[in-house]
Amino acid sequence: MNIFTLTAVEFKKIKRSKILLILIAATLILWFPNILNADLNFDMSDIGISPENSFFIQGFMGMAWFIYPAVMVVATVILVQTERTNHGILKMLALPVSTPLLCLAKFIVLAVAAAAFILFMTAGYYIAAAAAGALNDYSFILAPDYVLPFAGKLYLASLPMVSVFWLIAVCISTPIFSVGAGLISIVPSVLINNTKAWFVYPMGYPFYLVMTEYGEVAENIGKSQMDPIPWIPVAVGITLICLLISCLCFGRAERR
């Protein structure tokens, strides 16, 4: 079986997992209070940001700092536990399928789930901006040629984080440790983003990207720089190393 067939099989496995429901619920919880409190965005004169930019950044900030990483941790649990219940993984390992490919196929599913969440967020943003605009008689909608590239950048910046979560889920077979380690790693990201070594902590990348954008569009917010060197090489390195180790470790606990 090649990687495409394997990925298709993996998608079939999580068809009934309700992951899409969780993603949609997260989008709703995020944008609904933002619509109701949209009038707060008019009172930003001391920060020097336009209301529509403020609305956009506030929403994406709420997403990037907690719910996006947390939902990805839940998605890793889905991927791992669907195999572990009823020992499905033993059957998969007995097939003449390469285990690294199987692991990669699962990672692709995870990455697609991440893409789906960003897509929902962006769609949610446009619906929320339209609704908030109707409530306050003001156009909150930003041009798609600004929003869509930003969402794309956010997705690319989050891939190292997703690969770290995948590594944690594959290598730590005790569920409480993999879930706990994933969730707890989210909390200090804000602290680490304030230091000079922010680029070594993938869990902080999405939030850092949004904060950099905040500094760009607001006049009085401290500018933070996102220098591609050493960030990009480090991020690519972390992603590749995580994927490599998770592919090597995949199914090891079951095979012994």
Next chain:
Amino acid sequence: MSFRLECKKIRRTGLAAAFLAGSVIAAALPVINTAARPDTFSSMTGSPAAILSDANLQMISMLNLLLITAGACILYHIEYADNGLQKIQSLPVRESGLFIGKCGILLPFVLMMILFETASLCFCGWRWLDAGKEELIEMLQTLGFTLLLTLPATVTALVIASACRNMWTALGIGVLCVFMATMLSTDNFIASLFPYALPFQILPGMETERVIHYCIAAVCETAAACAAEIIHLKVRRLFA
């Protein structure tokens, strides 16, 4: 009997080690935070308890909630995996006893976490903000308040975990609840009564009347969650 059985069940889940590690991390946060910039904190006005809890308690509560959610999911996951729950249901014991046993496991762990965090905050106050005896007692009160307000979320997390067959459903709902709590505005009293939002309330600087309201709310919500679980078990049994 139920409690001893529960202790045996969690032996190989790593729950105790996870909570111990979580407690150490949560206790380390304020120490690192204060040690990194002691001058910022010592120049602030206000009691040490207020300064330290303003700087750290939100993050600590977040950690507590995440760990409680994950712990509750695991506690029920070991029942649902390999159909352990069916065997319990066929025994001549009340099913609600299982829930009480799980509460009896999770609550001491929560207590342990908060004790670690209290110790660490008291240490920070004593080391960098030269807190005296009275200030330390204020710190104890602050953390005691946090402990009381964490109870509803703990019991609610167990109720959610017991209702969901798949671990990720419970985990997903728990994570969404924590997220919702961070999105709710803190000024609105009704919104802050949401079980997962309660632990984010900080005692120093709060009016006495509001403190009493929160305490009553926490006790009521805990009782309501227990009642909801018992009703849920009865209904589930009827339709099983």
